Amino acid sequence: MTPSDDATKRVLIVENSKFTARMVSRALAERCHRDSLVAGTLAEARLLLAVHSGQLLAAIVGLELPDASGPEIVELTLEHGLPTIVLTASWDEPTRERVWMHDVFDYYLKDEEGLRSVCRAIQRLPDNPGIKVLVVDDSAVYRMLESRLLRTQGFQVLLAHDGADAMAVLEAHPDISLVVTDYEMPNVDGFELVSRIRRRFSREEVAVMGVSSSGTTATSVGFLKHGANDFLPKPYQKEEFYCRVYSCIDTVTAMRAVQRAAFTDALTGLRNRLNFFRLAPEAFSRAAAEGRPMAVAMLDIDFFKKVNDTYGHAAGDATLRSVARIARRHLEGLGLFARFGGEEFCFLGTDLSRDAAQAAFEAVRAEVEASVVEFEGRAIRVTLSSGIALTARPGLDATLGAADELLYEAKHSGRNRVVLEPEPAAS
Numbered sequence: 001m002t003p004s005d006d007a008t009k010r011v012l013i014v015e016n017s018k019f020t021a022r023m024v025s026r027a028l029a030e031r032c033h034r035d036s037l038v039a040g041t042l043a044e045a046r047l048l049l050a051v052h053s054g055q056l057l058a059a060i061v062g063l064e065l066p067d068a069s070g071p072e073i074v075e076l077t078l079e080h081g082l083p084t085i086v087l088t089a090s091w092d093e094p095t096r097e098r099v100w101m102h103d104v105f106d107y108y109l110k111d112e113e114g115l116r117s118v119c120r121a122i123q124r125l126p127d128n129p130g131i132k133v134l135v136v137d138d139s140a141v142y143r144m145l146e147s148r149l150l151r152t153q154g155f156q157v158l159l160a161h162d163g164a165d166a167m168a169v170l171e172a173h174p175d176i177s178l179v180v181t182d183y184e185m186p187n188v189d190g191f192e193l194v195s196r197i198r199r200r201f202s203r204e205e206v207a208v209m210g211v212s213s214s215g216t217t218a219t220s221v222g223f224l225k226h227g228a229n230d231f232l233p234k235p236y237q238k239e240e241f242y243c244r245v246y247s248c249i250d251t252v253t254a255m256r257a258v259q260r261a262a263f264t265d266a267l268t269g270l271r272n273r274l275n276f277f278r279l280a281p282e283a284f285s286r287a288a289a290e291g292r293p294m295a296v297a298m299l300d301i302d303f304f305k306k307v308n309d310t311y312g313h314a315a316g317d318a319t320l321r322s323v324a325r326i327a328r329r330h331l332e333g334l335g336l337f338a339r340f341g342g343e344e345f346c347f348l349g350t351d352l353s354r355d356a357a358q359a360a361f362e363a364v365r366a367e368v369e370a371s372v373v374e375f376e377g378r379a380i381r382v383t384l385s386s387g388i389a390l391t392a393r394p395g396l397d398a399t400l401g402a403a404d405e406l407l408y409e410a411k412h413s414g415r416n417r418v419v420l421e422p423e424p425a426a427s
């Protein structure tokens with residue numbers, strides 16, 4: 001399911017009170033830009049599900065319906081594979097038990113705070129399938145229990161039976177957002193696992209939540225001191241579990257968004273200069289020390305100022321995006337490619353032969369020359385020049401400087417060309 005599919009999906013509201021149904025429906029429309037279908041009875045819900053099942057995002061249901069009381073409506077919406085949110089008038093113990101008998105998404109009160117929670121849940125729903133959570137526990141029962149709770153929220157769940165296993169899963173899936181780990185496990189226990197995770201990942205990259213039945217002060221403090229974001233003693237209530245899980249995931253999600261924005265060029269979507277210089281110096285030094293073949297390049301759009309002057313800055317931006325898209329397709333798989341600034345781009349490829357570099361940059365040059373940027377009915381054509389240094393100078397900056405001189409040569413010998421560092425004369 002793609003996000004764009006989800007964007008147009010509607011929410012089914014099943015509620016006997018017309019007033020409540022209208023209130024929820026209006027909140028979804030105004031706060032989540034989400035259309036809804038409303039049923040007042042179980043029979044109406046059945047009809048709507050028969051017709052619209054595939055185009056629904058979730059169901060929000062009240063338990064008191066004129067033709068059914070209790071679980072039938074929940075069973076029905078879950079049967080259709082819909083994440084189901086229950087609306088209740090109160091949250092006393094019998095109500096909680098009735099709600100949690102089923103794998104519902106959550107339950108909320110029919111009040112303003114409940115409505116806010118409903119909207120937050122509906123907004124999260126399309127994102128959750130893209131979020132990975134790793135459950136680490138030596139007990140198969142707890143692994144199953146926790147993964148079931150998480151899958152009910154729509155998360156992708158991965159499993160590990162001890163700390164060593166967990167590290168292997170993390171290496172294979174570095175985009176995991178949250179690790180939920182037990183304390184007592186054979187081989188590598190919870191504390192040791194948190195330490196190992198923190199040597200590789202910051203708490204903004206991966207959140208860790210400790211969970212343990214030895215709910216002593218030492219366990220909770222130990223988890224936090226080893227670098228966990230949070231700790232939850234077993235047994236816990238589902239409400240507590242979900243609350244902590246979301247708080248951890250929200251932190252990681254927000255930090256990743258900040259990082260992405262800071263390291264991405266907003267216009268072209270390429271790495272920005274900051275991102276390039278965050279990664280390139282180390283990769284350069286390693287490749288230079290190991291004597292690996294490398295290519296360090298500077299690229300520049302020819303007569304770019306003319307595009308801006310003739311067609312305006314919006315046309316210039318469209319041209320930059322077009323050239324970036326072409327170059328990215330050829331170069332990103334070969335090394336670090338970034339927008340250096342203005343109409344300049346830079347590249348570092350380690351393990352790249354002279355022939356491979358020449359072929360890739362020549363392909364970029366030819367495609368840019370052949371392409372036409374359509375902008376407001378006008379056809380804009382540009383060309384691209386590149387200079388490529390193939391031997392490491394002392395340091396990345398000096399090598400980029402050498403590439404810049406070769407770029408200068410490309411410009412002065414007619415533009416629209418790739419100039420490589422000459423091969424050392426055979427002795």
Ligand SMILES: [Mg+2]
Nearest residue numbers: 138182184185
């Ligand atoms: Mg255990």
